Amino acid sequence: MADKGEMVEVDGHRLRLTNLDKVMYPATGTTKRDVIDYYARIAPVLLPHSTNRPATRKRWVHGVGTASKPGDMFFQKNLDDSTPGWVKRREIEHKDHSNEYPLVNDLATLTWLAQIAALEIHVPQWQFGRTGVRHNPDRLVLDLDPGEGAGLAECAEVARLARAILTGMGLDPMPVTSGSKGIHLYAALDGKQDSAAVSAVAHELARALEADHPDLVVSDMKKTLRDGKVLVDWSQNNGNKTTITPYSLRGRERPMVAAPRTWRELASKDLEHLDMEQVLARVKRRGDPLAGLTAGHLGALEPTEQRMAGFDRLEKYRSMRDGSKTPEPVPADAAEPTDGQSFVIQEHHARRLHYDFRLEHDGVLVSWAIPKNVPTDRKTNHLAVQTEDHPLEYGSFEGTIPKGEYGAGEVTIWDSGTYELEKWRDGEEVIATLHGEKHGSHRYALIHTGGNGRAGGAHSSNNWLIHLMADADEPHHAPPPKKVPSKKRATKAPPSPMLATLGTAQTLRHEKDWAFEMKWDGYRAIAEVRDGTVRLLSRNGNDLTAAWPEFDELAEAIDGDAIFDAEIVALNKAGRPDFSRLQSRAKLTKKAEITKARESTPAHLFVFDILERNGESLVGESYDERRAALLDAVTERGAIRVPPAFEGDLDSAIASSRELKLEGVMAKRRDAVYRPGRRSDDWVKIKHHRSQEVVVVGWRPGAGNRSHRVGSLLLGIPEKDGLRYIGRVGTGFTEKELDDLRGRLARMQRATSPVSDVPGADARDAHWVTPKLVGEVEFAEWTPTGRLRQASWRGLRADKTVADVTLETPS
Incomplete structure (x- = not known):
């Protein structure tokens, strides 16, 4: 049977891993699974040396074989049709053709390369700029290659000789044992010289070493001249040449690595090449000795005014x-x-x-x-x-x-x-x-x-x-209220969260009586700290603690015990809440997946209210008193945040919310107590757009190439007599969401409709499901017949149950 493999998600990209038990290195029994694991663990130090560089790959599809029977290897430059669409790439024009190369910029691409048995990754000494411009080299490399009768000790000696010359040139060379035979020397450049100029300098350096040490060094490529000597190969500075990426595996009999080293190590008489387990252990212990190669000097490659003065942008x-x-x-x-x-x-x-x-x-x-x-x-x-x-x-x-x-x-x-x-x-x-x-x-x-x-x-x-x-507005921030101590006794169990009503700016009278907070686009949670242990409960009472281990920091952010009302929020690269990123994390249950997701999808706990402190209940205190107690109790750190509040300044709050591209504003009456589990007019949601939580009651297939997938969802909303049909939504989905929904809905299928008033056009090809899934949509308005107009899907609400869904109408 064909190996269907395992479908995994890496940095938000789906990837099928197959033949994981295939042995890639027979001498050590190292499997493809081991190779993928190595590249996943080494990625933080490898990627800085490969990012934005076109990668040539050496592939051993059937493994490297043994010394007596080597495996078949082939070079690959151009990308083929099976390459995932999300792999970043750039095109290079050659004399009679062009090739499209991958850029090894992220863990997902590195994992894909390991999956296709691209054991070795080779890159040039230059990078593509952000707009696809080919930059000058940002590093010089010398490949010290021992001839017959010479070895690693001789290469180390030549490396020290070359270091003296390079240091005299104002460069700081760093060694890498190649994992094959010799040593690579790298030195960071400022990007002012092109490849031809760098190659010329490297060639002269090789000749100088040969002239001073003719019995040890050779600069000519002819193999007949290399016996007992070390070739100083300067040619890899040519713009068309590549060198093995630091931390790449090698296609040797054992899983050796191009391993950055220290000069102290090169002085050791026991110097040897390192395999992947040795490299992982030393990186964990001491980090990347080659980190200086990418630290700081690349700033010279940015398009400054001085550099732009010599660049003709109208040439094309x-x-x-x-x-x-x-x-x-x-x-x-x-x-x-x-x-x-x-x-x-x-x-x-x-x-x-x-x-x-x-x-x-x-x-x-x-x-x-x-x-x-x-x-x-x-x-x-x-x-x-x-x-x-x-x-x-x-x-x-x-x-x-x-x-x-x-x-x-x-x-x-x-x-x-x-x-x-x-x-x-x-x-x-x-x-x-x-x-x-x-x-x-x-x-x-x-x-x-x-x-x-x-x-x-x-x-x-x-x-x-x-x-x-939308038009941008300038945000203005008001100072927080003064701190007020609290004195009430504690409740024994964590309270349920207080709920808000939907309103508008016109709903509020006497603006000075209200405080305004941002409406964060996340999952509501009650956070309880007892004896240094943090527990998170969703709005419907589910324990969320294991899914968000980073929020253990909350215990360190306060003194003693406390209970908070909070929102779990995932931020995008722009620092704005991203509900879809939050959803991808919320689905994870395996500890290893959650640990990995903490890096790719960091989350924050926005603590906006305090309900108990050191055994004393605060739910009977006013908003102002609780707010003061909150600011006194929590010291922001790591993933723990206390979002700002605006006193009596709705316009500034709305302006800030729009600037941050949030849902809207929460208005809270300053003299109001906290009402656990109750929906109250003392808290009012003011949204920039209309949204509605909905219950999924069925789906219709798509058309054309989406005929086998979900085309639209049929929606309902609970009323006294059951669910009422409110229309359908067919836009706003990601490809990943459509795949996920198809699987979920298939397990919930039923023969009859859970709603009775579905128009014939919608019911004609409908697949009905048990109404358990809760989601959220944006929409333009309600039609006179109670249907959603121009609905767009926002995502599933795993934190809500059907009983939580109510009709959102401004009060």
Whole structure:
């Protein structure tokens, strides 16, 4: 039978691992499972040396074999069609062809390489920049390769001789025993010289060593000259050459490693190559001796004003146009840096109608082609394909590009004006507010999709999405209330959480009577600390403690015992709550998975209320008194946070919430007590958008290539007489969610509908399920017949039961 393997999730990417018990190193019995485990454990120190470098792989699909019968090995440069779509990659043009290489930037890619038996990973001494520009080398390498009759001791001696020369040049060489025969010497560079210049220096250094030590060193590649000597191979500084990545395995008889070493180790008479177990143990004990290779010097590679002055950003633009044949501006000189912030959107009737979106930045118009023009609503993102930079003069260009020329067709200005820049991360994200002369002011975000040149064609690495954003507001923060001591006696069991009603800003009277907090997009939890032990309970009483071990820090953040009302929140890279990331963590149950997820999906416990302290109940105290006691009790540390509150300033609270892209604001009456387990008008939810918790009652299959998957969910909401049908939702799902839902729903299938008032069009091909799953949707409004209009899925609510779901209507 075929090995179906194990489906795992690594850094949010799904990957099937197969043939895990296959022996890759027969001499030691090392299996593919062992190889994958090694790369997972060594990733934190390996990845800094491979990131953004195009990787050539040496693969042993059937294992390395033995000394008498070596396994079959092959080099692989170009990526094949089986490569997962999420693998980051870059294309390199060669004389007669181009190759697409993976970038080993993350654990998921490293795991995939181990799965396909790519035991050795080789990379050049240069990196791609964030926009795909090929940088100058950021490191020099010498490969000290012993000839017949020489060994590791001779290589170490030559390494010390080379170190003296390199140190005199102002460099700090660091040794790596290659795991094969010799030693590699690395030295960090500032990126000011190209590969040819670095190779020339390395060649001269090799010749100098040979001249001073002719009996020990050779710089010529001829094998006949190498007996009893050490070849100082300088050629790996060529921009087309690669070297084994530090910490990569080797395809030897045993699982040896290219292992960074210290100079003290090189002086030992017992110096030898290290295998993977030895390397894992020493890294755990002493870290990465090669860490200095990536620390600090790479800053010289960033596009500073000085570096940009020598870089012609219009070279590609000019290469695609003949100024004698097209009316487009074709300046002869390189672009000069500017501080301007102009923009233009041009309607371009080329082979296909599209719109060219251009922002002035660093002396050029950074450009994207948008097939459907800029989006007009915040629920729809449009594709934007980044193209070559254009000259500033193009901002006023209108005319007809002749047939046969690049971009042939009519160009007119759809809108132009100036923009306010909020964020510019090259190759990743741009946020700006455009002030147009024709279409007014709009705030847009351009977000790179991480495309990879597969699904989207050869240039999908240039694919972005453009998103219409809400207008930005400046947040203002009010000081916290003064601390007030508390005196009530304790309750014996943790109280249930107090619940809020839905309202609007107009709901509140006498704004000064209210305090305002952010509405965090997470899982509600009661956190209890007893005798230094932390216990977390969900809103429906489930014990969450094991799933969130990082919150054990809460016991260290306070003195004594306490009970808190809190929200478990997962933050994205921008530091904003991300409910989908939280969901992926909440599903984990195995200790090893949870431990790994703590690094890939860090979570925080936002403690916003205190219900008991050192045996004294605080639920009968006012909000102001509890807030003061909370600030006095908790010292923020690690994953433990006390979010801010705003006193009597709703506008500032709403502005901050919008800026942070949160759900909305929680208004809490300052003189109100805490009402465990009760929904009260003393707490009011004010949301930026409408949302509703729902019960899944069935699903309908999709169309086309989604016919075997969930196309939409059918939804209900509890009422006195049972569940009422409120419509369906078919957007907002990730591919991963659709796969997960299909499996869950298959186990819940039933023959009859749990709701009675489903329209025939929705019921026609419906699959009904037992109504147990609770989710949440965003929507535009309720229809007159009580249906959701324009619903979008937000995710499952594992922290809620059907009994918790109520109709959310403003009071």
